[in-house]
Amino acid sequence: MEIRYLGTGGAEGFPSIFCQCEACRKVRTLLGKNVKTRSCTLIDQVMIDLSPDIFSQCINSHVDLSEVNHLVFTHSHSDHLNTTEICFRLREMASVIQKKDKKVMEIYGNDAVRDGIMEIIAKDPHVDLTRMRFHRIQKFEPFRIGHLKFTPLKAYHKLDEEALIFVIEDGRSTLLYANDTGALPEETLDFIEQQNIKFDVVSMDTSRGILDGDTHMGIRENVELREKLRRMHAVTPDTEYYLNHYSHMCGMIPQEYERLVGQEGFLLTYDGLSVTV
Numbered sequence: 001m002e003i004r005y006l007g008t009g010g011a012e013g014f015p016s017i018f019c020q021c022e023a024c025r026k027v028r029t030l031l032g033k034n035v036k037t038r039s040c041t042l043i044d045q046v047m048i049d050l051s052p053d054i055f056s057q058c059i060n061s062h063v064d065l066s067e068v069n070h071l072v073f074t075h076s077h078s079d080h081l082n083t084t085e086i087c088f089r090l091r092e093m094a095s096v097i098q099k100k101d102k103k104v105m106e107i108y109g110n111d112a113v114r115d116g117i118m119e120i121i122a123k124d125p126h127v128d129l130t131r132m133r134f135h136r137i138q139k140f141e142p143f144r145i146g147h148l149k150f151t152p153l154k155a156y157h158k159l160d161e162e163a164l165i166f167v168i169e170d171g172r173s174t175l176l177y178a179n180d181t182g183a184l185p186e187e188t189l190d191f192i193e194q195q196n197i198k199f200d201v202v203s204m205d206t207s208r209g210i211l212d213g214d215t216h217m218g219i220r221e222n223v224e225l226r227e228k229l230r231r232m233h234a235v236t237p238d239t240e241y242y243l244n245h246y247s248h249m250c251g252m253i254p255q256e257y258e259r260l261v262g263q264e265g266f267l268l269t270y271d272g273l274s275v276t277v
Contacts, residue, residue: 001043001044001175002275003201003275004041004042004043004061006041006042007038007039007053007057007271008244008246010038010039010079010207010216010246010249011077012247013036013037014027014034014036014247014248016248021251023248026253030255033270034253037056037057037271038051039245041177041179043175045068046068046070046072046145046146046148048073048074049073049179052082054082061271067099067102069105069106070105070146071086071108072166073108073110074155075110075112075158075164075180076112083116083120083121084120086120087126090105090121090127090128090132105131108135108137108143108145109135110136110162111161111162112160112162117134137150138162139162139188140153140154147170148168148169148170149169151167153165153167153188154185154187154188155182155185156184156215157181157215163180163181165177165178165180165188173277174197174199174200174201175199175201178202178225179203179205179244181217182214182221183217184225189232192229192234193232193234200238201240201241202226202242203242203243205245206257206261207247208250209251209252210252211249218250219261219266222266226241240267240275241265242267242269243266246268
């Protein structure tokens with residue numbers, strides 16, 4: 001399984017374009033891996049979420065999405081659900097798809113994701129609806145995309161809809177993709193324990209940094225989740241931990257936060273990072 005983090009920032013990006021906080025000022029000068037575009041990830045040939053920055057992300061990371069026709073969404077927040085690019089994918093003249101088996105875009109999400117997409121599509125007379133097939137997904141109901149098995153779990157995020165995180169398996173390795181969530185609900189932890197799932201990689205939201213968590217996690221919640229997974233025997237000494245979706249809100253620039261979380265054995269993701277497990 002190849003995990004490609006195309007974007008690793010929070011909803012406003014880092015630096016936030018209108019922000020004058022000290023952290024954003026520093027990042028505008030330092031640039032490099034401190035710059036974080038909005039989060040989305042390519043797992044083999046499946047996209048998880050579609051960022052508002054996906055055009056530049058593909059250019060910067062040398063990623064060709066023309067053969068990717070599976071989009072899986074965690075929730076309907078606009079930093080994850082880029083309906084503009086979905087419309088372009090559904091327009092014949094905007095996206096010429098030569099392979100017949102790639103022409104239909106398979107989209108997986110909850111009801112709010114479906115409604116958000118259909119609301120925009122209804123206003124676009126150029127969209128060809130035969131180029132899209134929507135799959136409604138729900139917590140604890142697995143589905144397969146090729147060799148990958150996805151099991152949606154309940155997230156603690158965007159409480160007016162069923163926001164999701166995922167267990168992703170390829171038959172050799174298992175990933176917990178816990179992006180854009182606060183501390184995991186008990187029913188999610190219970191499911192992991194009852195199913196006796198063992199993770200090779202754990203990817204966690206860390207938007208809050210050194211601040212207390214809310215509908216996002218910070219370093220405190222990251223440590224607590226690792227300890228819970230250890231007690232459940234859901235991880236091993238070889239499990240790798242990545243912190244993702246980092247924001248400017250706690251005032252630490254990424255290179256400072258990277259050093260802090262490194263003391264706990266965590267790795268802070270950066271745009272373009274590729275992990276093979």
